[in-house]
Amino acid sequence: MPYRVITDQGSQFRSELFKNIGVICGFKVCTTTAYHPQCNGKIERIHRTLKAAIRAHNSIKWTQTLSTVLLGLRSTLRGDTNYTIAQMVYGQAIRLPGEFFQKPKSILDTDSFAKELQKQMQLLKLLDTRRHHSRKIFVHKNLHTCTHVFIRIDRVRKSLEPPYDGPFPVVKRHDKYLTVTIKGKDINISIDRLKPAYLLLTEVDVPHHKKLDTAPTLPNKNLTTHQETEKQQSDLLDKVVQKKTTRSGRRVRFPARYKD
Numbered sequence: 001m002p003y004r005v006i007t008d009q010g011s012q013f014r015s016e017l018f019k020n021i022g023v024i025c026g027f028k029v030c031t032t033t034a035y036h037p038q039c040n041g042k043i044e045r046i047h048r049t050l051k052a053a054i055r056a057h058n059s060i061k062w063t064q065t066l067s068t069v070l071l072g073l074r075s076t077l078r079g080d081t082n083y084t085i086a087q088m089v090y091g092q093a094i095r096l097p098g099e100f101f102q103k104p105k106s107i108l109d110t111d112s113f114a115k116e117l118q119k120q121m122q123l124l125k126l127l128d129t130r131r132h133h134s135r136k137i138f139v140h141k142n143l144h145t146c147t148h149v150f151i152r153i154d155r156v157r158k159s160l161e162p163p164y165d166g167p168f169p170v171v172k173r174h175d176k177y178l179t180v181t182i183k184g185k186d187i188n189i190s191i192d193r194l195k196p197a198y199l200l201l202t203e204v205d206v207p208h209h210k211k212l213d214t215a216p217t218l219p220n221k222n223l224t225t226h227q228e229t230e231k232q233q234s235d236l237l238d239k240v241v242q243k244k245t246t247r248s249g250r251r252v253r254f255p256a257r258y259k260d
Helices: 016-025 037-055 062-074 085-090 110-123 221-243
Strands: 004-007 028-031 148-152 164-173 177-182 185-190 194-197
Touching: 004 037, 016 028, 037 062, 062 085, 148 177, 164 194
Parallel strands: 004 028
Antiparallel strands: 148 164, 148 194, 164 177, 177 185
């Protein structure tokens, strides 16, 4: 029984029935993040090979060609082990349909077969393959300290739809993903789909546990005099601006941002 079972976010895997099966059988259920196939790379890679082999048959009903495709995959030598999947599982190669009418070879006894299988398993070694994970993914340096993030939209977007959605508050941080609250639900999002959101203080909610200082303060005479001077200058500027008119007699009123 495996220690961990990794699935996608399908409803059949997130149901209470599947969770109870995991508790009874003793394995932990882990779900992948959306639009991040690297979480379950081995399964996604075999699915890619399987779909390509099925499309090569030019058959509409994939169920009719699935058995033939699986037979070919199980009898093909793997580049990293130089053994077929059948040899690694059963200890010997499977018979293909073209070999059914040939005379069978001499069958080894149980002791000889066990010794040969043990010898082959000792010689089994993994070869160095291409390192697909060597490609570095850009991650924002402020992603581990920001309070809100934008989420990249990986689905097919409309022509004028923005590439990012949000901002959304961050609930929990991990090495490879962040837990973000979206529509009242906590969802795990991979860090390569996130971008930090820089918000103003007025846009961020003040936590309830922080108490504001409500103690009375003594008035400052210099500050009061300065405020009165600024108010007088502002009133004088308003009067000057209001008197400005165009050639046709219309009054010109400048926006407040141009009064400074």
